[in-house]
Amino acid sequence: MNKQAQEQEQERGLIIGRNAVTEALRAGREIDTLYILRGETNPAITRLASICRENGGIVKEADRKKLDYLCNGAKHQGVIAFAAAYNYASVDEILALAEERNEAPFVIVCDGLEDPHNLGAIIRTAEAVGAHGIIIPKRRSVSLNYTVAKSSAGALEHMKVARVANLVSTLKELKEKGLWIYGADMDGASYKSVDFKGATALVIGSEGKGISRLTAETCDFIVSLPMCGKINSLNASVAAGVLMYEIFSQRNG
16 A cells, blocks of 8 residues: 555544554544454454444444455455544533533434534534534444544534434433424424523434434424525535524523
8 A cells, every 4th residue: 555545544544454453442542433354253353343342333244345445455354444533422421511511401413414524514513602512323324534523623622422322212311301302304393483592402314314203203393494495405514503503592692
């Protein structure tokens, strides 16, 4: 692998090979996703997968062709990992920050967001409006990769992001802790008619499908942005930005 390719892999957070992944885990690096060769039975690799799962990482099997593609043909020994650009927080840590600031919690929940540029932009706006944290699901969602970090323009260094196994269960837990859940969708009340002054969790859906049915059913309110043009929806990060600034405006008088 040439120097330029090595620099590109470093930017992506790619760790190639059994020994490199082992040392990364030993050093405490947070692994987003571990890819192992499909059908691999080597005990050392099986152990890596177990450690990764125990630490909250996602383990996927892939054929050799895909592994070769992911690492630009480098020798991978059937193991490739993508490290997180930033360590994840817990939901409790996000709520604790709100308590520390003596503020009603303000949380952004991303339901199935897939574009890292959108998540980076949401993190940037969330930091600007004083949100206490962001929650993303483990599955079917972009993670804290290096593109997200770059798109956030430094905001990720100041924003807590939690990754949870079950988004609906997490929303129910937030409700039990006094937060009102507001889902952004086309078929809802105008966001200008809604009171966001209390403890708030704002749910933003995926770029193509919006929020899922189960997530929508868990929300206390569905809010929408009035549209008068030819299209019927906005980019996820743009819609999130408008709603976050409305919440910011109401919370700050």
